[in-house]
Amino acid sequence: MRLAETVTFGGGTLDRAAELRGTDLDAALRQGSRAQTILTWRGKPLVAEGALAPLIRLPMDHPVLDGARRIFLGREEDGQLIFAHDISRWEPDVGDAPGVIDTFSDPTEQRHPALEAGVFAELRRIMTVLTADDAALAATARALSGWHDIHGFCARCGAASNITQAGWQRLCPACGAHHFPRTDPVVIMLITHGNSVLLGRSPGWPEGMYSLLAGFVEPGETLEAAVRREVWEETHVEVGEVSYLASQPWPFPASLMMGMRGTARTTEIQIDPVEIEDAVWITREELMDAFAGQHAFLMPAREGAIAQFLLRNWLADNLE
Incomplete structure (x- = not known):
């Protein structure tokens, strides 16, 4: 991209x-x-x-x-x-x-x-x-x-660890284990079907806010498999072709958002209420209204988040 x-x-x-x-x-x-x-x-x-x-x-x-x-x-x-x-x-x-x-x-x-x-x-x-x-x-x-803040003790033996390498490592004085900052990979998916994009919202979000679906990559899983699994788990929409677009460090607390694009094979939505509160297909025209503050109920993802970045570039046809 x-x-x-x-x-x-x-x-x-x-x-x-x-x-x-x-x-x-x-x-x-x-x-x-x-x-x-x-x-x-x-x-x-x-x-x-x-x-x-x-x-x-x-x-x-x-x-x-x-x-x-x-x-x-x-x-x-x-x-x-x-x-x-x-x-x-x-x-x-x-x-x-x-x-x-x-x-x-x-x-x-x-x-x-x-x-x-x-x-x-x-x-x-x-x-x-x-x-x-x-x-x-x-x-x-x-x-x-x-x-x-949350790694003050050795994960191997439980002893208090010390900051080393100018803050980029912790060293356990008891067992000698080295611990390094970790980043959690997260896929966030621009799932489209023709002229529409799949959006969802989580409980507790500001009223009307919808964003792209997202989820953590599990051990032993490719990014492509994670996209298909997460979309299916949350909405029962089947995804076919998947490709990578862009990434964003997201320190809340420690994620790397992997912006992905996927093409839906099905469109019927059956949400998992444990995962999300709602999911909808939104056309380009409706999304443009939402960004202009003129949609009946939809407020797009917060400015600065990769979700809005991907949606804006999808509207502008700048994803290639």
């Missing part, structure tokens, strides 16, 4: 500089290497207030970083090293809305008293106003931080 790498989180230019992960980065910083860091709190990046909301970069000696978990992200085009620090141990006053933090549509913003500017904002809400480089940095930082 010609436009594959224009998907949100997919167009950054960061050099991950893996060769530096096992080196003494503290020594490099003491010797004057140029470096800055971005800051996260419970998955939310620190961004400037305003319409464009760029990531705020802090100097490596900023006092708010004391005791924060540090991860080396890589080297930017100008040669500057870039890190991410996580201060999720900070407990702000979240007021009356603690239950919406890190949810599908978290509107809350948090301000740290030690920072002169900036707010912590939900990445899913601001991802489309970030530059491609900022979006990629924020997504990488969120995915790695989330992995460390």
Whole structure:
């Protein structure tokens, strides 16, 4: 697909500089290497207030970083090293809305008293106003931080593990096991039949929101087989030819969305209510109305998600 790498989180230019992960980065910083860091709190990046909301970069000696978990992200085009620090141990006053933090549509913003500017904002809400480089940095930082949050102990022996390789590995001091960040492959399917596309919705989504069907790839399964299985399980629609279109890192918490295209052999829908709440065939004309906000009930997938990216390119006939 010609436009594959224009998907949100997919167009950054960061050099991950893996060769530096096992080196003494503290020594490099003491010797004057140029470096800055971005800051996260419970998955939310620190961004400037305003319409464009760029990531705020802090100097490596900023006092708010004391005791924060540090991860080396890589080297930017100008040669500057870039890190991410996580201060999720900070407990702000979240007021009356603690239950919406890190949810599908978290509107809350948090301000740290030690920072002169900036707010912590939900990445899913601001991802489309970030530059491609900022979006990629924020997504990488969120995915790695989330992995460390739930992998503090060795999966082999249960002992507490230590962060190594500048945040890209955990090492068990008891049994010597090495643990690496994991990404879960997910297929998300543009299933078409003639002039129509198959859309579904999950319970709990905003009213009227429909998206492409999606599901995790199971062990021992190809992407093509996963597409056919997931569509059949959720709707009983049979899928024939399947092809790959594009991918999107999706750090909520740790997925790689594999955008696939499939041609339906059947059109009758029988939903599995355990899997989804509803599924419908929508024509191109109806989808255009939905994107224009003029459809009777349909609201398309959120902007920035690969589902909307694929649907827009299907409408524009840009999938080749």
